[in-house]
Amino acid sequence: MHLEQIIKEEVEKAIHACLGLEDQEVTLQPTRREFEGYYTFVTFPLSKTLKKAPAEIAGLLGEYLSANSPYISSYNVVQGFLNLSPRDGVWIDVLKNAWSDAEFGGRRSGDRRPGGRKVLIEFSSPNTNKPLHLGHLRNNFLGDSVSRILSANGDEVVKACLVNDRGIHICKSMLAYKELGKGETPESSGLKGDHFAGKYYVEFDKVYKQQIADLTAAGQTPEEAAKNAPWIVEAQKMLVDWENGDPATVALWKQMNQWVYQGFDETYRQIGISFDKTYYESDTYLLGKDLVEEGLSKGVFYKKEDGSVWIDLTDEGLDQKLVLRANGTSVYITQDIGTTELKYREYGAGQMIWVVGNEQDYHFEVLFAILKRLGRSYADGCYHLSYGMVDLPSGKMKSREGTVVDADELIAQMEHTAETRTKELGKIEDFEDDEAKRLYRMLALGALKYFLLKVDPKKRMLFNPEESIDFQGNTGPFVQYTHARIRSVVRKAAQNGVEGKLPDADYELKPAERDVIHLLSQYPDRVADAARAYSPSLISIYAYDLAKTYNQFYAGLSIFSDPDPRAVSLRVALSECVARTIAHAFALLGIEVPERM
RNA sequence: GCGCCCGUAGUUCAAUGGAUAGAAUUAUGGUUUCCGGUACCAUCGAUAGGGGUUCGAAUCCCUUCGGGCGCACCA
Structure with missing residues (x-):
């Protein structure tokens, strides 16, 4: 189940059916936030060969797709941009796929891909x-x-x-x-x-x-x-x-x-x-x-x-x-x-x-x-x-002039910050000393690794010792925090006897739920992109996006107090899936994520 | 001198040639007794300058300015 690929093929079929063009190479782009939809097909390039206005082409394709495609629920046209929204049943299938796949997004180490190098x-x-x-x-x-x-x-x-x-x-x-x-x-x-x-x-x-x-x-x-x-x-x-x-x-x-x-x-x-x-x-x-x-x-x-x-x-x-x-x-x-x-x-x-x-x-x-x-x-x-x-x-940095930032010292400082922040939060009072130390190390390295990996490797970057290594905003600990928070939700679900379960295709999703599933669906492609570009920053950016999108979902919808038990089960499953994907993505950065922090 | 790389909100970073250029941070204001507030929402704010190619340019080409790096019988 590769949704973007499926949508591409649907668009290709539509181009063939209503415009008579065969083997048209279709590329989709994500729909910009301010418009309705998830996948956008740009029709400007077709305009010249077909001698039709871009918006007209988009309208024809959209009409055809919403009437004939089992995957598309609705569309809208803005100039030459055709914005498509998949049906909720499709989203639920996507989530099902991610949920049942223990290695969603990548292979276990040593599991060589056919043709792998x-x-x-x-x-x-x-x-x-x-x-x-x-x-x-x-x-x-x-x-x-x-x-x-x-x-x-x-x-x-x-x-x-x-x-x-x-x-x-x-x-x-x-x-x-x-x-x-x-x-x-x-x-x-x-x-x-x-x-x-x-x-x-x-x-x-x-x-x-x-x-x-x-x-x-x-x-x-x-x-x-x-x-x-x-x-x-x-x-x-x-x-x-x-x-x-x-x-x-x-x-x-x-x-x-x-x-x-x-x-x-x-x-x-x-x-x-x-x-x-x-x-x-x-x-x-x-x-x-x-x-x-x-x-x-x-x-x-x-x-x-x-x-x-x-x-x-x-x-x-x-x-x-x-x-x-x-x-x-x-x-x-x-x-x-x-x-x-x-x-x-x-x-x-x-x-x-x-x-x-x-x-x-x-x-x-x-x-x-x-x-x-x-x-x-x-x-x-x-x-x-x-x-x-x-x-x-x-x-x-010049080592001879003593203007270098020493790695060991930096890590020690970060651990200290992690300890201070964690104690302020006061969530791990029952931890043994060893356990707490392990956590501080995890957060310190999370902050440091994330900071150094989130920038495109090719680019020169600036490190400001006072300001750069923060724990709020676009940082490793922010993502780690989101993970810990989700794990807390999952633990509570288990306590309450709620099981993560996906509804049937007729379930109507909330926009915030769709957004999270949409992002989850992109993960395998992001891993492949990062491999192709030798760029961990693509993974960092993704993990941050996912955490942020989940937090929006979390702030906007209640998980346990929804009157519909199907919604509760779905949200628990969705949460668990996000936690797993965050953990997986961070593992690719060499960063561990905590159960609690 | 020759060659390569880079100039995006005050600052740090995003944006396969596509829509009204996104975040974070800073500042200010806000968040329904409820699941973890390191969170969420809102407002302010940017493509170094000038040409060109294109239906469309932060992105490609030329040029000016500004910064970095490399041009060892060093490693």
Whole structure:
């Protein structure tokens, strides 16, 4: 039962019957609120071929449909817009369908749709020299949610994380720790491991800046000073030592990273995010060189006199790009070529997605172009899920300047807000401490995830710590609240011995009931749309709409005191159905919903 | 300099080329003894400027202005 599809076909039949046009591709749009009806067919495009006025066409079709279609009860015409209203019996069938389907809107995880794809999605990909901040959260929530959405849509999904665990930035923290740490550990300092490493990264920067200042004062240019400062020289030496496998350096590196991973694990657990596969750059950074060889022999790449290897992409509007240095070492994009090949060999996924910020748009354009030229079959299935940065009112977040919003701190703050609000509401006085804490976490993450996911991923967004994370209006807790409220209704129904039940087709619905059913009917399409667009924001918007529409229904009609027992049963069933759909939609966002709050 | 992205109520976000551009927030006023008021209802308020394409443009094209990002033998 796919109502919109049915209505489309009815309109097609009508076009054939009264206008003589065959195989007319019909698209419907939702009727605007201010007009009567639910589905609108626009007749302007037909006007030219038929040489009839749009309103006349709409009138003919409407007349035909209301007389002949078992699905349409009424119509109205405004200019070239034909607004159609389905019969109540049709709405009730729609609700029946949703109510009897435990997986309404999506598939259970692992239930692959016929023709469903295998998708490998890489996200999170942290650096091991600093804790996660707000920007990482957007990345994590996006990757996690898209995974869930694709999975519900019947794709097989592999979640991968590529940890950036090597390079000059890690050496910086290592050096600062070696010089200033005096044997301090996360335990002894009471810091979470990732914050501990981050502290030394900041220490490095302080000392480094001072050294630059000193050298500049001694007469060097700022550029020279930046190159010659003792600590940067030392850090670079450390990187070389690491690459040569120097035992002491490697041991320190392992120790620092281990601390960081302990910290990350805790944060990941807290925000409910996990991976099927973790790659480490220390394992993959040398990959890709064999593909450079392959590219050279295929004539895709070329070598300059100094021995460096390049690809010329100027005929595609891109530039010439270095893929191997003159000294034979690889660059960032070489690694990516190699890692992509590795992923494909390991998982054979026809679709590979990278959740990476939009400052790397160009990089991925180049990467995909290279893969294509190398003749990789998977090149066309590569997709850069590019998302915008999260800005603060003060501007861009910069970790070196300390203007980042720390993820752990933010979550703790949100939990505190959740606790305050919940206590004000006073509905959970009988909760055990554990239970209450779980609820606060659920609400905190609900607010945060919803906030970061409700905006179109591609767009840059603003985060105002004071105002942005609210619990009223278009927020996660608002939707969670609606769910809890409905569950309360359902519990009361059970107590009163009222069962949710759908009436026969002759029942006349109230407009508020129709509106809710109408929205419910759209859910499976919304999930499919969100999967197609890789956009959790479509799900957020839907969940909010549904909650809001339900609240209007709830405010306008009494559930239990209606004299008609059929109305009571219907409204209980409808409520339960909305609660399930809200829970399902929020699960796709990685957000849990409470029974009570 | 070259390339890519973005300018929508005071603010934060919506709107497969369709109707009188929707929400949230802010402000003000209101909600029938009843099911959970983190709710519901009402009022105020916006497509950066200028051209063009189209029956129809916030959306597509050109242009001006304003903002962001990218153009490393960094990652």
